[in-house]
Amino acid sequence: MTQKTLIEGVREALMEEMERDERVWVLGEDVGRKGGVFLATEGLYDRYGEARVLDTPLAESSIIGVAIGAAMNGTIPVAEIQFADFIHPAFDQIVSEAARIRYRSNGDFGCPIVIRAPFGGGVHGGLYHSQSVEAFYAHVPGLKIVIPSTPEDTKGLLKAAIRDPDPVMFFEHKKTYRLIKGEIPEGDYVTPIGKAAVRREGTRLSVFAWGLMVHYCLQAAEEVAQEGISVEVVDIRTIAPLDKPAILASVEKTARALVVYEDNLTGGFGAEIAAIIAEEGFEMLDAPVIRVAGPDVPAMPFNKPQEEFFLPSPERIATAMRKLASY
Amino acid sequence: MYRQMVLARAVDRRMWVLNRQGKAPFVISGQGHEAIQVAAANAMRPGSDWLVPYYRDLAFCLALGQTARDFMLSVFGRAEDPNSGGRQMPSHFGSSRLRIMTKSSVVGTQICHAAGIAYAAKVRGLDEVAVTCIGEGGTSQGDWHEGLNWAGVHRLPFICIVQDNDYAISVPHRLQMGIDNVAKRAVGYGIAGVTVDGGDLLASYAAVKAAVERARGGDGATLISAKVARFTSHSSDDDQRRYRPQAELEALLRRDPIERFRGYLLDEGVMAEDVDDSVQQEATAEVDAAVTYAEAAASPLAEDTLRNVFAEESA
Ligand SMILES: Cc1ncc(C[n+]2csc(CCOP(=O)(O)OP(=O)(O)O)c2C)c(N)n1
Numbered sequence: 001m002t003q004k005t006l007i008e009g010v011r012e013a014l015m016e017e018m019e020r021d022e023r024v025w026v027l028g029e030d031v032g033r034k035g036g037v038f039l040a041t042e043g044l045y046d047r048y049g050e051a052r053v054l055d056t057p058l059a060e061s062s063i064i065g066v067a068i069g070a071a072m073n074g075t076i077p078v079a080e081i082q083f084a085d086f087i088h089p090a091f092d093q094i095v096s097e098a099a100r101i102r103y104r105s106n107g108d109f110g111c112p113i114v115i116r117a118p119f120g121g122g123v124h125g126g127l128y129h130s131q132s133v134e135a136f137y138a139h140v141p142g143l144k145i146v147i148p149s150t151p152e153d154t155k156g157l158l159k160a161a162i163r164d165p166d167p168v169m170f171f172e173h174k175k176t177y178r179l180i181k182g183e184i185p186e187g188d189y190v191t192p193i194g195k196a197a198v199r200r201e202g203t204r205l206s207v208f209a210w211g212l213m214v215h216y217c218l219q220a221a222e223e224v225a226q227e228g229i230s231v232e233v234v235d236i237r238t239i240a241p242l243d244k245p246a247i248l249a250s251v252e253k254t255a256r257a258l259v260v261y262e263d264n265l266t267g268g269f270g271a272e273i274a275a276i277i278a279e280e281g282f283e284m285l286d287a288p289v290i291r292v293a294g295p296d297v298p299a300m301p302f303n304k305p306q307e308e309f310f311l312p313s314p315e316r317i318a319t320a321m322r323k324l325a326s327y
Numbered sequence: 328m329y330r331q332m333v334l335a336r337a338v339d340r341r342m343w344v345l346n347r348q349g350k351a352p353f354v355i356s357g358q359g360h361e362a363i364q365v366a367a368a369n370a371m372r373p374g375s376d377w378l379v380p381y382y383r384d385l386a387f388c389l390a391l392g393q394t395a396r397d398f399m400l401s402v403f404g405r406a407e408d409p410n411s412g413g414r415q416m417p418s419h420f421g422s423s424r425l426r427i428m429t430k431s432s433v434v435g436t437q438i439c440h441a442a443g444i445a446y447a448a449k450v451r452g453l454d455e456v457a458v459t460c461i462g463e464g465g466t467s468q469g470d471w472h473e474g475l476n477w478a479g480v481h482r483l484p485f486i487c488i489v490q491d492n493d494y495a496i497s498v499p500h501r502l503q504m505g506i507d508n509v510a511k512r513a514v515g516y517g518i519a520g521v522t523v524d525g526g527d528l529l530a531s532y533a534a535v536k537a538a539v540e541r542a543r544g545g546d547g548a549t550l551i552s553a554k555v556a557r558f559t560s561h562s563s564d565d566d567q568r569r570y571r572p573q574a575e576l577e578a579l580l581r582r583d584p585i586e587r588f589r590g591y592l593l594d595e596g597v598m599a600e601d602v603d604d605s606v607q608q609e610a611t612a613e614v615d616a617a618v619t620y621a622e623a624a625a626s627p628l629a630e631d632t633l634r635n636v637f638a639e640e641s642a
Pocket residue numbers: 383432433434435461462463464465466490492494495496557561
């Protein structure tokens with residue numbers, strides 16, 4: 001099988017789901033003729049036309065608000081927010097509306113929308129093109145949150161998101177778009193939402209990560225393996241619902257847990273994973289749970305030294321692994 | 328339409344009584360707004376056209392097919408409440424069957440939803456119109472602008488009715504916008520702007536009917552500014568005597584849309600006094616029955632707090 005990029009996974013999922021189900025449509029800024037600023041929607045406009053591949057006004061709250069309304073009236077919108085950094089104007093529509101429509105109507109209405117957004121740093125995106133936003137939404141029951149790290153998962157999970165009857169936020173790490181290549185199975189397949197994946201088996205310690213950090217953790221695990229430290233790398237894949245059994249099963253095996261995320265340390269989603277392990281896995285632990293994350297500064301700077309300082313690197317992760325292994 | 332207004336008023340008055348009796352923790356009213364709402368409902372095709380409502384739309388929702396019982400079930404927060412199973416405060420309407428979209432308490436978000444419903448209707452080739460309501464204070468929200476902009480860009484079958492009662496809780500119209508009439512903004516969106524006396528049932532009907540025809544004919548969206556009177560305080564947690572002069576409150580009573588239409592019907596000889604009496608009695612009887620039923624109805628189960636977060640078959 002040929003190697004494909006992660007963004008091809010996005011594109012193939014959209015193309016095939018729009019073909020399979022004419023209720024599916026795409027909206028966002030520049031998703032039409034241009035095919036998106038990252039070319040995630042390339043080819044869709046030519047195939048499906050303007051009504052189903054719609055360039056919207058530059059107004060994020062209405063991108064989500066209109067998607068919600070259109071979902072009420074028999075369609076399945078896939079809304080693209082050009083960068084996760086610009087999702088904040090739509091926070092209200094996502095949190096007060098999409099997430100609560102089923103709950104507040106006691107099941108009378110559902111809200112089958114997908115919100116895609118590229119997130120994450122390491123691309124010289126500066127303060128406003130590098131953010132991780134998953135923690136804001138992880139706090140909100142009623143939303144499903146997916147962050148794929150491989151091309152295969154990207155396609156399978158995006159298909160699952162589109163077929164899901166509830167709102168799904170789908171965050172794609174922009175640095176992985178072309179960096180990460182892998183096989184994409186032929187034919188139609190769905191990767192279930194709510195399941196973590198063990199990317200590397202190990203015995204000495206477990207590391208939990210998502211998005212780009214999965215790959216940095218794999219590199220770090222490879223490095224410390226030379227020193228005899230066997231690391232298990234668990235790709236969280238879906239922040240909500242979170243695969244708690246998989247997390248606890250890995251901790252049971254290794255008795256040591258490291259959580260890695262590129263968001264700011266304080267209140268980042270990794271804090272929740274650490275809390276779950278501490279609360280439900282205390283008896284299994286031989287060492288405290290450790291976190292490696294971005295520093296508590298407002299956002300990721302543009303210049304090279306400061307961007308590198310912010311983003312957890314394979315080296316920093318390897319250092320934490322050594323520390324934890326020797327505890 | 329007269330009957331619908333009378334019923335709405337009777338339901339609305341009763342909920343305040345229940346509030347004073349300590350039986351209804353919170354109520355919010357549509358008294359004074361009935362004419363524009365009932366007119367709009369009758370200009371629509373119920374079950375096919377959509378209403379994306381706001382919290383004053385009691386008369387609107389009753390005219391679209393909700394019942395006094397449905398409403399009283401929500402006042403008491405009962406399990407059978409069709410709007411939300413007792414989860415939301417009363418007047419947060421919603422019914423998929425009647426195509427009344429579920430509403431949050433957030434002022435303004437609904438305008439984008441109506442634009443989305445209308446966009447889907449247009450793309451799917453459905454002969455449907457999306458009507459949404461908001462107060463004049465709500466028009467200051469960004470979502471109001473964003474939704475109307477969509478309606479203009481795509482010439483959507485969309486109608487926004489601004490029920491302008493001069494106040495947003497206590498904030499007067501002059502501190503809300505620099506214009507006397509919000510319909511003036513329509514030109515900025517490339518849609519039709521219409522001003523109507525929202526206390527005049529027949530004028531309101533004509534205005535909404537024309538907007539519905541414009542929408543159905545593919546001629547795009549309409550912004551209707553309907554001037555109305557807010558008879559009650561903003562809600563049961565407010566006392567409007569603190570910020571509205573006594574003379575203003577007294578003058579309001581002369582703007583009662585139901586009295587105006589009643590006078591018209593009697594003067595024109597369309598309705599006899601005794602018919603009016605029976606209309607009033609029927610409304611009272613319906614409200615009595617609704618309250619009796621709702622008060623006795625079961626509350627939701629505490630453990631059901633956890634239900635309907637996600638689709639249950641997939642959860
Ligand atoms: C976004 C938001 N801000 C504030 C409130 C609190 N609030 C509820 S109704 C209201 C006034 C609304 O006034 P208007 O839009 O004129 O409608 P009216 O109540 O007069 O019909 C306010 C401030 C809210 N519900 N939502």
